[in-house]
Amino acid sequence: MNILLLGATGRVGSIILDLLLKTDHCITVLVREPNKLPFQRSNLKIITGDVLNEKTRTNALSGIDGVISSLNTDGNDTLSKTAERIIPLLVSNNIKRIVTIGTAGILNSRVDPAILRYKSAESKRKSQTAAQDHEKAYYLFQKSNLNWTIICPTYLPEGEITKQYRIEEDFLPLNGQSISTGDTAHFTVNEFFNCKHIGKRVGISY
Known part of the structure; x- marks a missing residue:
């Protein structure tokens, strides 16, 4: 399988990349700063550019069988703009x-x-800008006919893969407080291949 990974230099994306490169699949990454990638592998193809650029985006998706995105929002609607174009x-x-x-x-x-958590009394967010961008992207995927899944971690500190976490469709697991970057990446890769939560948001926490 040929897999495109977006956000490969991020906190979660870098762990996802490491996990994917341990498989027999061919991995393409689209990054703006390839010097941030700490390794080269025979099954890794690096494309330099911005996902919002039409030519770069088209090139990155050529011959691809599936996509994993761990792109971050940046206050400029990057996630929803990416979803709209991709x-x-x-x-x-x-x-x-x-x-x-x-x-x-x-x-x-x-x-x-x-209502969504970020609009409710459950939310402790001081700013809703990032959540609003995630919401726009979610509704775009919801309207599509793609086999999409959105992994929804709560507080996300750096941490190792323990494989000891809880998940729940459409809700955050009860009393969930945090989830490590490692376990978020682990579940994301497993879900990509196993397809157990098609068309769902999946809350993940300890």
Whole structure:
């Protein structure tokens, strides 16, 4: 399988890349700063550029079978802009599978399931800008016919892979407080291949 990874130099994305490179699959990464990649591998293809650039985006998706995105939001609607541009390309290239990293803020609230967590009393966010961008991207995927899954971690400190975490569709696991970057990456890679939560947001925490 040929897999495109977006956000490969980020905190979670770098761990996802390491996990993917241990498989027999061919991995393509689209990065703006390739010097941040600490290694070269025979099954790694590096494309330098911005995902919002049409030519770069089209080149990166050529011959790809599935996509994992751990792109961060940056206050400029990068996530929703990326989703808006990449979804039609996935469709036209018959690429069905995509897994993205979201935020627990776009899960349903337990105190009021009719609204999202970041809009509810559960949220401790001082700013809603990042969650709003994640929400826009979520609704774009929801309207598509892709086999999408959005992984929604809560507080995300650096940490190792323990494989001892809880998940729940559409909600954050009860009393979930944190989840490591390592375990978030581990679940993301497993879900990409196992396809157990198609068309769902998945909360993840300890």
